[in-house]
Amino acid sequence: MAVNxxxxxxxxxxxxxxxxxxxxxxxxxxxxxxxxxxxxxYTHEMIDVVLQHGPYMxxxxxxxxxxxxxxxxxxxxxxxxxxxxxxxxxxxxxNDPVSLVIGLAATDHQGHLAVMAExxxxxxxxxxxxxxxxxxxxxxxxxxxxxxxxTS
Amino acid sequence: xxxxAVCGMGIGTSVLLKMNAEKALRSLGIDADxxxxxxxxxxxxxxxxxxxxxxxxxxxxxxxxPAKVIVIDNxxxxxxITQKIQSAVE
Numbered sequence: 001m002a003v004n005x006x007x008x009x010x011x012x013x014x015x016x017x018x019x020x021x022x023x024x025x026x027x028x029x030x031x032x033x034x035x036x037x038x039x040x041x042y043t044h045e046m047i048d049v050v051l052q053h054g055p056y057m058x059x060x061x062x063x064x065x066x067x068x069x070x071x072x073x074x075x076x077x078x079x080x081x082x083x084x085x086x087x088x089x090x091x092x093x094x095n096d097p098v099s100l101v102i103g104l105a106a107t108d109h110q111g112h113l114a115v116m117a118e119x120x121x122x123x124x125x126x127x128x129x130x131x132x133x134x135x136x137x138x139x140x141x142x143x144x145x146x147x148x149x150x151t152s
Numbered sequence: 153x154x155x156x157a158v159c160g161m162g163i164g165t166s167v168l169l170k171m172n173a174e175k176a177l178r179s180l181g182i183d184a185d186x187x188x189x190x191x192x193x194x195x196x197x198x199x200x201x202x203x204x205x206x207x208x209x210x211x212x213x214x215x216x217x218p219a220k221v222i223v224i225d226n227x228x229x230x231x232x233i234t235q236k237i238q239s240a241v242e
Contacts, residue, residue: 056165057159060229069190106164
């Protein structure tokens, strides 16, 4: 299962400014749109998931996995990466505040499992998360992810 | 044993939970099937399961089921999942 996250991310922004969770999810959606992964409608679908089901997608301390279900707004499976310059609150009981939002769009329930496994193995380490959030450009994020993929 | 990992949409967090729960079960030496489910089908799936893994937010949506509902805070953390499954089945 040699998946390098650096190759799977269709869009990376670092040190982004978001006033609240909605803006942070919108940035992740914008990244999916810029990467040709989804249309703007998917961004609204991701926001609706939070409104309907609460902030359960804050899957680990400081990390949100923004997503909605497979829909016509998804063009292909892909991920976007948004590192925030200042954290935002999602309202999660254990994992707030959030400094990294990963946008996920999938065309089905299975095709992205290897990527999710790699994501989990890199982001389980708080020190790696800290370094990734501190990154100041796309190249640094890709370099760190490649380095972590080699050592995990 | 049947375990259901529940998230809102069935593509993101439940997939993570399923993978990490399978790792946890292997290390505990427990033979169990782990199924990923979205919240829409979770109540039905939970009826035939012994354990449900989910987040605090979704646990309240699942409501009363015969299965033991375990709330996971960090979905990336196999150690947390292992420890919580272990104390649930003992």
